[in-house]
Amino acid sequence: MIVEQLSLVDFRNYEHADLAFVPGPNLLVGRNGQGKTNLAEAISYLATLGSHRVSADAPMVRAGADAAFVRARLGHGERHVRLEIQINKQGSNKARVGGAPVRTAELPRYAQVVLFAPEDLQIVRGDPSSRRRFADQLLVQRVPRMAGVIADYDRVLKQRTALLKSARARGLKQAALPTLDVWDDKLVALGTEIIEARMRLASDLHPPLVAAYSAIAGADHSPEITWATSVSGGDPEDGEESGTAEVSGTADAFRAALAAKRSAELERGVTLVGPHRDDLILKIRSLPVKGYASHGESWSVALALRLASAELLRADSALGDPIVILDDVFAELDADRRARLAVLVADYEQVIVTAAVEGDVPNALRGRTVRIEAGRIQDGDDV
Incomplete structure (x- = not known):
């Protein structure tokens, strides 16, 4: 092309x-x-x-x-x-x-299109939103219909969060918010699809990432790529450790996590569970790139992510x-x-x-x- x-x-x-x-x-x-x-x-x-x-x-x-x-x-x-x-x-x-x-x-x-830019360093060194944006933009190219799913999720997320903020301002409790369950259903349906698509993407990216990193860095540092998800406990967005969700049972884990966080959500007026809180974890030598990798190693990982993306799109x-x-x-x-x-x-x-x-x-x-x-x-x- x-x-x-x-x-x-x-x-x-x-x-x-x-x-x-x-x-x-x-x-x-x-x-x-x-x-x-x-x-x-x-x-x-x-x-x-x-x-x-x-x-x-x-x-x-x-x-x-x-x-x-x-x-x-x-x-x-x-x-x-x-x-x-x-x-x-x-x-x-x-x-x-x-x-x-x-x-x-x-x-x-x-x-x-695969675009390499100086901003790519933020994918490995920046906050989780940079890594989510990288993954979702690649996901949309690979599975174009996911653009609609992500847009629908963002719309539902805004509506649900607005309801939580309103409830917080008015001092309402869960029992007085029957419509929250409706938004939960929509959030889980759309969010599960995004989480599972992201997990498959990370799995498919791993082999070309390993090859690209070795070619760029001239060394094999065993790069790893996995998702830390809020539906598995913790809150990656806030730096809390969490597990890695399995593709099977994601919806059930999502609902359970929403139930566990309900009180905190009402108290803070924020949706605390979902793919908007997840983080893409990148490692070399079994250590997180963010905080442990040198400047040169960080650049090698960023370039390898883009090269792996190009190879994935080329193959598909x-x-x-x-x-x-x-x-x-x-x-x-x-x-x-x-x-x-x-x-x-x-x-x-x-x-x-x-x-x-x-x-x-x-x-x-x-x-x-x-x-x-x-x-x-x-x-x-x-x-």
């Missing part, structure tokens, strides 16, 4: 932008803050329905505009498809495929290779990791690289070069 043409309107710092890409390596060069990452973010959004930099959509809409538009023509062998997303500051986004309106959740069926997809985007990562890596990463991604159908300094990019990834300055595409030439 390749992106052949990208068009932006009122996206980040671009009032208007049009850019053509070619198969193989494409290099976007420009000083920091000129808009290189915005182009990468726009392409990735079509596949993941989210940003790798922010959790909300509004920051992607240019100041003074009400909506941003991202349009792309993708090539799948001899087939071509046009995708469009209208990102609204307020209200629901809108999408089109081939000019026909579709639900936004349909877009990942046509676009698959009928669309061909995912589009691989390397956004300003080479400036963060030592020479050895730069060379190793370049070798590992060079055979993908299309690789898009952004860099502030052209010399940071290994020769194998210096293909068609485009220069970006202040939201303007200055020139392009075949190198």
